[in-house]
Amino acid sequence: MHLGGVSAFFLAWLANFKLLMFAFGKGPLSDPLISLPKFAVFACLPIKQDNLIPDSPKTAKQGLKSFWNYVLKGLLICLFLKAYDYTDMIHPKFTWVIYSFHIYFGLEIILAIVGGLAKSVIGIELEPQFDEPYLSASLQEFWGRRWNIMVTRILRPAVYEPVLYLSTPITGRKWAPLIAVMGSFVVSGLMHELIFFYLGRNRPSGEITLFFVIHGACLAVEVGVKKVIRGRWGVTGIITGPLTIGFVMVTAFWLFFPEFLRCDAISKALDEYAALGAFVKDVSEALLPKSFNNVSMV
Structure with missing residues (x-):
């Protein structure tokens, strides 16, 4: 489960998208200064192009959080594992909340281990992948700057920018970004379907894709409303934060977690x-x- 999910994510998604861009002379792999070993590592791991230059001042930014941050999250995962022994005494929806934090903490720890190995083997820091997504005050902030940042950075040049380029002559510069956003979320949904297939070997149900389509549509509406309002009226993060996380959790309970449980992941x-x-x-x-x-x- 852990090895299959991580390898499917790094190889079937990230590496293939980077190689696809490389075939068109685009993306980070097209840098002619990269050696073959670094090319292979850079294709599979979330390494920013600036980090390929050891003397670059931008490499000073650490990709990993503090040691105690991961220790705390590891202890919380241990508590979650113990709590699973009492699921018959816990409301199913609360169990799903535990699942969501388990997935988040587990992904962060796994990526930290990969980052530590990359640093020790090739001396390159990985970029941070999560930035406390539960603090998001909008869907744009959640998907764009806090949740699984490496996916955002690979989808932008691989999907968003090409769709933006193709749709601009048709819809105009004002609305083309919204179509590019929807295209990125549709592709993300399809790739998640693939990863879930590797995890459970079950025929895709389409619910994961629907989850991302809904979020893409809602994010497009959010961006469109911001364009219309243009800062004339705003809502404090104290209100939008819980609404954002609540919307993510409700849609995840509806469409994401049933598929997660169907492949018997837990x-x-x-x-x-x-x-x-x-x-x-x-x-x-x-x-x-x-x-x-x-x-x-x-």
Whole structure:
């Protein structure tokens, strides 16, 4: 589940999109200064082009958060795993809320591990992938600047800009960005369907695509309203923040999580956690006696 989901995301989505842009002489892989090993790594990992230049001052920005940030989220995942033992005593909707935070924290920790490996092997920092999305005050902020930032940065040159270029002569510069936004969300929905297929090997139901189409349409309306209002009237983030997160959660409960549960992701993930725990226990039991014997001999 973990290896399949992560590899499908990095290879089937990000790497293919970067290679597609490279075929047209576009995107980060088209830089002629990249060596073959870095080309391969850069194709599969979310590395900004500025980070390819070791002496660039922009590389000083750390892609990973503090160590204790990940420790805290790891402990919360442990609490979630324990809470799953009592799901029969918890309201199903609250269980789904736990799932949503579990997915978010798990993705952040996995990407942090990948980022640490990339830094140790090739000395390149990865860009941050999440920026506390639960603090979003609008859909534009949630999808554009806080949730899964690497997807936004790959969809913009691969989908948004081409659709914008093609639709501008038809709809004009004012409304073409809205069509480009919808195109980006449709492609994102289709790619999520592919990833869920790799996770569960189930025939796509279309609900994931519908989820992203709805969010793309709502985000397009949000952007259109902002264009019309142009700052003449605004609502404080104290109101728009809970409304935004509430809308994301409600639509996720309706369309996203049923598909997530249909591929039996949680039980598979729990089995993998149990297997990992058993492996660590076996290794520690095999090593600790040797350590104690060495100490006693000294």
